[in-house]
Amino acid sequence: MHRIAAFFLLVSATAIAQPPQLSPEVQRYVKVQAPTVALTHVRVIDGTGKPAVEDQTILIQNGKIASIGQAAPPADAKVLDLHGYTVMPGIVGMHNHLYYIARPNLEPGKSPGWEPPLAVPQMMFSSPRMYLAAGVTTMRTTGSIEPYADLNLRDQIDRGLLPGPHIDVTAPYLEGKSDLFIQMHQLQSADEAKQFVDYWISVGATSFKAYMDITRAELKAAIDEAHAHGLKITGHLCSVTYPEAVELGIDDLEHGFFVNTQLDPGKKPDACSESEGNETLKSMDPNGPEAAKLIQLLVSHHVAVTSTLPVFEGYVAGHEPLQSRMLDAMTTEARDAYLYVRNRAYEKPFPDGPILLAHDMALERKFAAAGGLLLAGPDPTGDGGVLPGFGDQREIELLVEAGFSPVNAIRIATLNGAIFEGKEKTIGSIEPGKNADLVVMKGDPSQRITDIENTEIVFKDGVGYDSARLLQSVAGRYGEY
Ligand SMILES: [Zn+2]
Numbered sequence: 001m002h003r004i005a006a007f008f009l010l011v012s013a014t015a016i017a018q019p020p021q022l023s024p025e026v027q028r029y030v031k032v033q034a035p036t037v038a039l040t041h042v043r044v045i046d047g048t049g050k051p052a053v054e055d056q057t058i059l060i061q062n063g064k065i066a067s068i069g070q071a072a073p074p075a076d077a078k079v080l081d082l083h084g085y086t087v088m089p090g091i092v093g094m095h096n097h098l099y100y101i102a103r104p105n106l107e108p109g110k111s112p113g114w115e116p117p118l119a120v121p122q123m124m125f126s127s128p129r130m131y132l133a134a135g136v137t138t139m140r141t142t143g144s145i146e147p148y149a150d151l152n153l154r155d156q157i158d159r160g161l162l163p164g165p166h167i168d169v170t171a172p173y174l175e176g177k178s179d180l181f182i183q184m185h186q187l188q189s190a191d192e193a194k195q196f197v198d199y200w201i202s203v204g205a206t207s208f209k210a211y212m213d214i215t216r217a218e219l220k221a222a223i224d225e226a227h228a229h230g231l232k233i234t235g236h237l238c239s240v241t242y243p244e245a246v247e248l249g250i251d252d253l254e255h256g257f258f259v260n261t262q263l264d265p266g267k268k269p270d271a272c273s274e275s276e277g278n279e280t281l282k283s284m285d286p287n288g289p290e291a292a293k294l295i296q297l298l299v300s301h302h303v304a305v306t307s308t309l310p311v312f313e314g315y316v317a318g319h320e321p322l323q324s325r326m327l328d329a330m331t332t333e334a335r336d337a338y339l340y341v342r343n344r345a346y347e348k349p350f351p352d353g354p355i356l357l358a359h360d361m362a363l364e365r366k367f368a369a370a371g372g373l374l375l376a377g378p379d380p381t382g383d384g385g386v387l388p389g390f391g392d393q394r395e396i397e398l399l400v401e402a403g404f405s406p407v408n409a410i411r412i413a414t415l416n417g418a419i420f421e422g423k424e425k426t427i428g429s430i431e432p433g434k435n436a437d438l439v440v441m442k443g444d445p446s447q448r449i450t451d452i453e454n455t456e457i458v459f460k461d462g463v464g465y466d467s468a469r470l471l472q473s474v475a476g477r478y479g480e481y
Pocket of ligand 1 (some may be wrong): 095097142143236379
């Protein structure tokens with residue numbers, strides 16, 4: 001009896017320490033798996049913003065980072081000689097949706113070329129694979145369309161049944177009265193907002209997002225209820241201005257400074273303005289007093305800001321790179337619809353595009369310089385060219401274009417996200433004791449940030465996944481499932 005009890009104790013302790021058994025379907029994408037792995041002669045960008053360090057050995061043991069330095073690897077280690085490669089922490093993607101956009105192209109050449117309703121089909125198969133392939137090891141969904149699918153996906157990934165990152169599942173959007181997205185619930189009252197938050201916590205959601213037509217009373221009720229359960233809430237706002245949301249206690253604001261409506265002409269309380277924030281951003285001089293006051297308010301209330309630059313670079317025709325790896329991932333229909341929208345941007349350029357992008361980039365830099373916690377995410381889908389994973393890499397490139405050094409841009413996309421998620425003790429940087437969530441890429445992104453696109457192996461909890469194989473499995477399928 002005694003012996004059996006001891007045996008069970010041992011078994012359960014081991015079960016907790018070990019990562020889950022990976023299913024044969026997941027094993028297919030595994031390139032490196034061993035109790036001890038040594039990455040030798042590799043350049044390390046540790047995620048804290050410190051300069052890259054050359055010729056290091058990272059020792060991974062039982063899914064954790066055991067050491068970083070120059071010691072020779074133990075004899076039993078599986079050694080990967082990574083001359084010419086760089087390792088950075090796994091990306092913590094903070095605006096990483098699991099859906100795409102359906103845009104039937106009915107009459108090419110005629111505006112708008114597609115008809116309502118606006119629908120966003122769920123990409124259960126392709127999105128998690130594309131995120132992981134690009135180096136995303138933890139992500140927040142930042143608004144759910146098929147919440148039960150998202151919750152089950154999170155659980156099945158964590159049980160080793162499906163490939164993908166760790167997921168912070170955001171509940172369905174907290175939206176007010178609006179007919180824009182046919183898949184969203186429309187809240188009727190503050191009481192209902194509270195019930196909504198309670199329900200989604202009860203079934204496993206771990207974060208919240210308010211949307212463009214929520215009222216201040218509904219937002220306040222949602223914030224208070226989420227906080228009462230120790231959870232955080234962000235917003236893609238319009239009806240509520242940034243200063244109003246800060247005073248109500250919001251934790252994070254999506255889309256940089258693009259969707260603040262505080263200076264929008266004709267803005268009425270609790271109602272989204274026509275310009276949806278463009279006029280505020282256009283008139284807000286990044287070096288002026290309004291900007292300084294707003295940044296001071298955000299920083300003093302510890303409100304994070306999520307930069308989603310890939311979804312806005314489409315404001316400037318030709319700014320968004322047209323990459324074969326993107327087009328290869330998409331279905332023919334998705335590719336056609338995207339190219340059509342992309343080409344139209346050349347024919348009818350958005351006149352305010354360049355100034356909006358420049359103002360936002362400058363404000364994001366000032367916010368971070370003032371001590372604000374800047375987060376990063378791609379926000380698939382925008383004009384259709386922002387894809388899971390590729391978009392996370394593009395966001396880092398655009399942060400560099402905004403003026404951040406490459407290692408600081410990487411910090412924003414790794415450690416800062418981990419800090420916001422309350423997980424900085426286990427993920428977000430390359431330090432002994434943390435989970436071995438590591439991205440291996442050819443080249444040196446501390447010198448050429450686009451080398452981040454050369455990702456070959458992504459370690460999640462010490463298991464190295466093959467980026468190319470993951471991408472091969474989705475080729476031609478993104479847009480369908
Ligand atoms: Zn979004």
